[in-house]
Amino acid sequence: MKRLDTGSAEFEAEFSSLLNTRETESARVDAPVSAILAAVREKGDEAVCDYTARFDRLELTPGHMRITGEEITAAVAKVPAEQLEALNFAASRIERFHRAQLPQDMSFTDEDGLTLGQRWTALDAVGLYVPGGKAAYPSSVLMNALPARVAGVPRLAMCVPTPGGVLSPLVLAAAERAGVDEIYRIGGAQAVGALAFGTKTIAPVDRIVGPGNAYVAEAKRQVFGHVGIDSIAGPSEVVVVADAKNDPRLVALDLLAQAEHDELAQSILITNDTGFADRVAAAVEHELKTLSRAAIASASWRDFGAVIVVAGWSEAASLINRIAPEHLEIMLDDPAALFAQVRHAGAAFLGRFCPEAVGDYVGGPNHVLPTSRTARFASGLSVYDFLKRTTFIEGDRKALQRVGPAGVVLAKAEGLEAHALSISARLETGHDTE
Amino acid sequence: MKRLDTGSAEFEAEFSSLLNTRETESARVDAPVSAILAAVREKGDEAVCDYTARFDRLELTPGHMRITGEEITAAVAKVPAEQLEALNFAASRIERFHRAQLPQDMSFTDEDGLTLGQRWTALDAVGLYVPGGKAAYPSSVLMNALPARVAGVPRLAMCVPTPGGVLSPLVLAAAERAGVDEIYRIGGAQAVGALAFGTKTIAPVDRIVGPGNAYVAEAKRQVFGHVGIDSIAGPSEVVVVADAKNDPRLVALDLLAQAEHDELAQSILITNDTGFADRVAAAVEHELKTLSRAAIASASWRDFGAVIVVAGWSEAASLINRIAPEHLEIMLDDPAALFAQVRHAGAAFLGRFCPEAVGDYVGGPNHVLPTSRTARFASGLSVYDFLKRTTFIEGDRKALQRVGPAGVVLAKAEGLEAHALSISARLETGHDTE
Structure with a gap:
């Protein structure tokens, strides 16, 4: 100190x-991760099962990748009532805060006659990575999954490695409480690849969130762009x-x-x-x-x-x-x-x-927060991470007459002739179908 | 077709x-970019000037990196009045939409007696990258800089390469209209490095936005985490x-x-x-x-x-x-x-x-938008990119008595004893200073 x-x-x-x-310096695992992702993209389930056997000492077939409803029920039955109650209490409070966080759509018509606005929509599918073993925190399952649910994401798929086949009852209980739709007993870069690219068994998602080791972090970095990711926690x-x-x-x-x-x-x-x-x-x-x-x-x-x-x-x-x-x-x-x-x-x-x-x-409020001085520019996990905005503009001929000419001037100044024409031809045409 | x-x-x-x-497949420029960033981090201005001489055919001294107010005034004087008017018209409309986009702070006290909320604050400093030559679009300067200004960012630093020393009058006019505070005639990975790590002449920023070539995109990827970046446009x-x-x-x-x-x-x-x-x-x-x-x-x-x-x-x-x-x-x-x-x-x-x-x-609305199918999970540039949220919780002993016990149960279940003690010791202590 x-x-x-x-x-x-x-x-x-x-x-x-x-x-x-x-x-x-984070460990350099670019090359092995890139090989794993390429294999998963090419061979799908087969590659995922191969890596799971190798890294998690668990022989899997594609049909056995998903944790069944019966397994979840059996695991949850082992959780002490006190812990289940605490989990439910926490989940309800987390849900309420994140509901209060939901943004409103916005639109207005300005004096030039254009209607402008933005509309929020949820992602179609989110992948949640949960580390295996001791790092599997049920509270993190709630904190990652519930904001997605509150945002309105219809499909939540979770991957959690189960080295040697051991399930964590409280993690499964948290996943069930949070409304996770699918849980797969896979982990590492191969799980990130399966979520990002999809396999025969696992449909691809649009964003992957949740903490992981150096391999998982590097895999998220590499699939970024193909899917969204959360920030890499330090x-x-x-x-x-x-x-x-x-x-x-x-x-x-x-x-x-x-x-x-x-x-x-x-x-x-x-x-x-x-x-x-x-x-x-x-x-x-x-x-x-x-x-x-x-x-x-x-x-x-x-x-x-x-x-x-x-x-x-x-x-x-x-x-x-x-x-x-x-x-x-x-x-x-x-x-x-x-x-x-x-x-x-x-x-x-x-x-x-x-x-x-x-x-x-x-x-x-969420406990997934910007670490290592990144709060200078970043925020904690929230419903915003599972929503995106579509802006929109609506206008008639009159509105275009008011705002269009300046657009034509700028398009020409930038040398983009078709841009300019797409406005000026509308202003000139007698063909008014409005 | x-x-x-x-x-x-x-x-x-x-x-x-x-x-x-x-x-x-994006071009593999990891290695050269990583070398450039390391040199800028180590040697600062000297490295920036070296690379500028090599890549932009422009001999620079640190004292000459910043474009002066006189240069900007002289350049803007060359812009036709019609273009300046169009630029101002566009800027005012962009400002208004982004002002309408500004989010509100939020807080509420729940029935357990905890006050919860979130507060939005602006970033301290933003770096704006503007490509040189033909790709230098004045409209992009407005679209990247104005949301930062509207968000309340107090310092906006811009880098624009000027190959052979040639300035773009309309780009400088856009920067002036948008209220950019500092403009440097540098580009490429070296400019991204200077903005991210800072040099004697250029103070570091917290987030870097704006489009660029493969070197700029890779440099942004590599400095991500140290600073924030916008998404890499496809x-x-x-x-x-x-x-x-x-x-x-x-x-x-x-x-x-x-x-x-x-x-x-x-x-x-x-x-x-x-x-x-x-x-x-x-x-x-x-x-x-x-x-x-x-x-x-x-x-x-x-x-x-x-x-x-x-x-x-x-x-x-x-x-x-x-x-x-x-x-x-x-x-x-x-x-x-x-x-x-x-x-x-x-x-x-x-x-x-x-x-x-x-x-x-x-x-x-902003014209910097999610490309190549990333609208599945991403949104256009906005005031949100220049703000971040701090969530907060405030409570007294009574509130802790209501929510604390469930926290103790979960902390113990996760094996985090000091977490549990930090709550339970407060509930037990007779030392109430409230």
């Missing part, structure tokens, strides 16, 4: 280095802004909740009180002694953790905007005052009783 | 081949739906307006009348005799043009949705009836007096 003080002469250099420490981070009125242990737990995700995660405390900074740092060390994921959390805290002491909250705002954190907690008496100065953050958690973990599970 | 009839036995095969003919297309009441020449001109862009452009007529189809095909041949860009337009029409005869308009709707065209014209008595059935299209032009060229210049 690094201690920084905005009053120090070295602050600027230290802060810059803090912003850049986690820039990592290591994630939290900034906690807290004054000395807070319980240091609660702040420490919030920092560790981020750190326990991943050795590359970054947790940063910004405070105005040096003594409080010390108490939080001590509390982190104390909690680490008993935490089940202490190995991961302490590596993250050691390598990327930071405590920054500022002279005041507007200084904090300017640091937050430079960090553009994925998660921002503001544990102050008046969190709104500081939040009003924040321009770049994926999601904000305001007040002393709103830890980031609330947003991970039950808050309602 | 291909003739297809939905009544023919070969229709399905022919239509599928029509959808896929333009899938092209060859573009139009579908014109027209009945026999239309003047065949007008329909032919609309098809050719698309075809004159590029040999890879695709123009498709859908009609319910075989005789009308013949008359349009004849009119295309006739217009091609005098068109200034006949070489390009006839190659496009020959290789990718198509005329499809359908039995009725709902059949047309289903073909349109499979094509997902960038541009769609509906030249029917009741265009709205067919448009209501269209789920996938970048932009629609409704009625007999609304050629697509209106949308290219003066309509108002």
Whole structure:
């Protein structure tokens, strides 16, 4: 963990280095991924089954790729009632927030007589990638699938690798609750290829979302353009802004909740009180002694953790905007005052009783958020990811008479004669069928 | 040009081949682009000037990279008044449509006592790439820069290569009208690198938009993640739906307006009348005799043009949705009836007096649109490309008491102990500072 003080002469250099420490070279898997995608595109199901046998130690036939309704029912029956209830509670809250997010169509007629507007429509089919094994988070299934459902996507196909054939009951329960239509027990670049290009068994989708390992990320990169993808997530981070009125242990737990995700995660405390900074740092060390994921959390805290002491909250705002954190907690008496100065953050958690973990599970807004400073230009997953806009223009001869001539001038200036003619010939023609 | 009839036995095969003919392998320029980006990142201005001398035959010093206010004023003075007026007219209409597109912030408090919402903020800085020479379209400068301005982006930096030092007066006039803050006479992958990583002379931006050649497209691909990019445009297309009441020449001109862009452009007529189809095909041949860009337009029409005869308009709707065209014209008595059935299209032009060229210049909606069937999942450029959302959650102890327990259950189920503790410790603590 690094201690920084905005009053120090070295602050600027230290802060810059803090912003850049986690820039990592992703593994170069272009060539193997490109071979897998080409094989899936050419041989379809056969290639998918071959790779699944090789990578997931699972012998599959095309007819057995899809997880059946009976398997899902049997798996869901194993989930403790308490967990199913929590899942349903979370799902309902996530649905409601995303329904509130749905945009409205828009149109207006202007004084030149043209009617202009835009109309939102859902994608036809979305593919949801869910990692296998320990990285299979049921909460992520809800967060990826429900916005697509709320947006009105009629077909949701999910791929989840089941190494050795083992299914995750809670993941299947989440998929069922979220209304996923098809679930396939395949993973890796071969699953991304199957979703993008389609096989005899799996119809192609229009967009693929969901996290995955380096192979999955590279496969998404390579199929992008053929289908849409979500952004490729990097290591994630939290900034906690807290004054000395807070319980240091609660702040420490919030920092560790981020750190326990991943050795590359970054947790940063910004405070105005040096003594409080010390108490939080001590509390982190104390909690680490008993935490089940202490190995991961302490590596993250050691390598990327930071405590920054500022002279005041507007200084904090300017640091937050430079960090553009994925998660921002503001544990102050008046969190709104500081939040009003924040321009770049994926999601904000305001007040002393709103830890980031609330947003991970039950808050309602999406937990798939822009990581690694990309909140400067990107947003969290939302219904917008599963909708697209068609703009439209409607006009009669009179409207064309008003706006057309300027179009002719510009088309000619750009050397596009047919463009100019398509307007001017309409203005000249006596053949008015309107 | 291909003739297809939905009544023919070969229709399905022919239509599928029509959808896929333009899938092209993009040139492999990964390696040279990666070298250029690395050099710019390491050596900054020096590398940018070196590449500019090599690729644009232009000797530059860092101090001379930026086009000065005097140069812009001198260039704009050369633009004919008629063109300046047309540019201003177009700009005002584009601004108004994009202002109407601005989204509203949203928040609500639910019955559990949590306040949830999302807030839109503009990017800090946007880079606009404008191709040099003949591909430098002033209308594209307006369409890329104005939505950023309307969104509230405070800094807009533009790069335009000036091979041999030649400036395009109308492009500079468009940049001035659109409120571009800085213009640099550089291009290619080196310009993309300078915008993404920054140099001593050019501060880095957060997102890069605008069309470019294969090097520019690959450079954008490689800097993606470090900054945002717009989608990489492929060859573009139009579908014109027209009945026999239309003047065949007008329909032919609309098809050719698309075809004159590029040999890879695709123009498709859908009609319910075989005789009308013949008359349009004849009119295309006739217009091609005098068109200034006949070489390009006839190659496009020959290789990718198509005329499809359908039995009725709902059949047309289903073909349109499979094509997902960038541009769609509906030249029917009741265009709205067919448009209501269209789920996938970048932009629609409704009625007999609304050629697509209106949308290219003066309509108002953006002319940067999803090409090559990507309207299945993508939308045109908009104010949304220059805004991002921060979601937020605010709650007190009481709200946490209601939503927290389900979060604890899910965090434990996912094995994330610090997540669970960050909620449960708050519920247990007697230390209530609220």
